[in-house]
Amino acid sequence: MTSEVIKVKLKEAFNPDIIEIIDQSASHAGHSGNRKGGGHFYVTIVAESFEGLSLVKRHQLIYQVLNELMKEEIHALSINALTPSENSTGN
Structure with missing residues (x-):
């Protein structure tokens, strides 16, 4: 469910x-750093809107x-x- 919300x-x-x-x-279920719960997600996103932005700015x-999902769901x-x-180009 959370992955679909992230995607949207x-x-x-x-x-x-x-x-x-x-x-x-x-x-990653049950590891000590994840006391609140929440999922572990890997996102690949390719968007024209990232053109000219540093990797840090994109992140x-x-x-x-x-932001709201980072509080509990992620x-x-x-x-x-x-x-x-x-x-x-494969970069």
Whole structure:
């Protein structure tokens, strides 16, 4: 469920060419740093709106969009944020 909410929020914010959310929560269940619960997610997003932005700025924008989910639903988030040209060249 949370992965679908993440996808919807990111689609609305960035209109990406590609978006993939991988829920890795099962492999992290019960570890000591995850007392509140929340899932572990890996996001790949390719969007024109990242053009000209540093990797740090791209991540900041994604965290802003997902801010409310970061409080409880998301415990860990790995991000691969690319522009279309970076994705087509394999960078």
